[in-house]
Amino acid sequence: MSTTTSGNRIRLTQYAHGGGCACKIPPGELEEVLRGLGDGVPVRDPAGELVVGLDEGDDATVVRLHDGPAVLATTDFFTPVVDDPYDWGRIAAANALSDVYATGGRPLVALNLLAWPRGVLPFELARQVLRGGLQVAAEAGCHVAGGHSVDDPEPKYGMAVTGVVDPDRVLRGDAGEPGAPLSLSKPLGTGVLNSRHKATGEVFPHAVAAMTRLNREAAEAALAAGVTCATDVTGFGLLGHAYKLARASGVTAVIDSAAVPYLDGARQALREGHVSGGTRRNLEWVRAHSDLSAVTEEEALLLADAQTSGGLLVAGEIPGAPVVGELTPRGNHVLVVRR
Incomplete structure (x- = not known):
């Protein structure tokens, strides 16, 4: 304060x-x-x-x-x-x-x-x-x-x-290829924690630390690995940005929900109802183009959580970033979430 x-x-x-x-x-x-x-x-x-x-x-x-x-x-x-x-x-x-x-x-x-x-x-x-x-x-x-x-x-x-x-080494959102793993360089959860902060005044230093950490190292690692496709995860949530990347690339993004990392306290903030309108709109936007049947509505909301200064979603593997899914040939849905 x-x-x-x-x-x-x-x-x-x-x-x-x-x-x-x-x-x-x-x-x-x-x-x-x-x-x-x-x-x-x-x-x-x-x-x-x-x-x-x-x-x-x-x-x-x-x-x-x-x-x-x-x-x-x-x-x-x-x-x-x-x-x-x-x-x-x-x-x-x-x-x-x-x-x-x-x-x-x-x-x-x-x-x-x-x-x-x-x-x-x-x-x-x-x-x-x-x-x-x-x-x-x-x-x-x-x-x-x-x-x-x-x-x-x-x-x-x-x-x-x-x-x-370098014009020959631009990371783009439309360069994803089937078979590429999807890596996420920062945990999710800043949206629900920020909503709880706004409602209660409680401070979450670890969320501030995540939001102020630059994505420079993740970008450098992606370039060093020869990655050509990436985006950052911000206001449209992981689901929204994965959907945009997959749609632009003509592939399907498959997200493994069990592999997605979250900040401490994010699930509790969700249970207490600290979900922004932006997060709910994110989920509704991707729902018609997605198969979300494998997860609960609450889990889907966390995956759609509107992030502020989130990490990079990279179509490739980079050090320190968990693999949270993969790109596959375009199927019936642009986005699939599995457990």
Whole structure:
């Protein structure tokens, strides 16, 4: 919980209608918005410079330059996911940088994105948020150079990040092949634990530690193993992101529910009903294209839990990441969950 210099105790999560990546526009609604967006719009790309763009739904845009590395661009921001402003800034920065790592790139420079209810919350809290973002960017070796701020009824923070990547070694969401194992570099459960934190004020340091841990090592391990397909697991949950990857790759993603790791306390938070609306929408989105008959509704909700700054889902094996499933030839369903 935050304490201002005047001694007032402020819970940032109470100033937002939701928290973290659970506040994303539901995936089905977002796809409806984006469908056909570029129809009739002339796009000049005679040299094939746009390696990854709007249609692929990947984590970051990749533009090939004439010589040397390709340029990555991405952005991410959200409402408070924890009450501590410094931790919120660290989590939001790690989450924004994750899109670069999920594409196999290296972040170079970030711009802050800050929305603040200037007449409601003191600016000293905003300063702590920015300090947290700066700390994580420094850990990533990424410069922070300014940004943009607006007066807003809800506090929001994130970053727009530019990076570089070898254009011949881009990790993509549409490059999955049958027979590839699926590895997950971070345990699930941040969604239900964050919801419990918002409801009760209880702090979960291990969840904060997971959310602030960069995906850099997982990305480097994937590239070293020759992996070509990966994505990060954030607001659409493991099921949502596995579904997107499998659909784009023309395969079926099979998830072994017994192999999926969870943060301590996640199952208890689920039993107590701390499930976000975003998690429930994730499950409904994939249900029509999935075989979930092998697991209970509660287990399916955990697998669909809307993560904030989650790990990488890698179509390959990497050190330290459990194998949680595999890609198979496309069957009757895009996504299958087994016990």
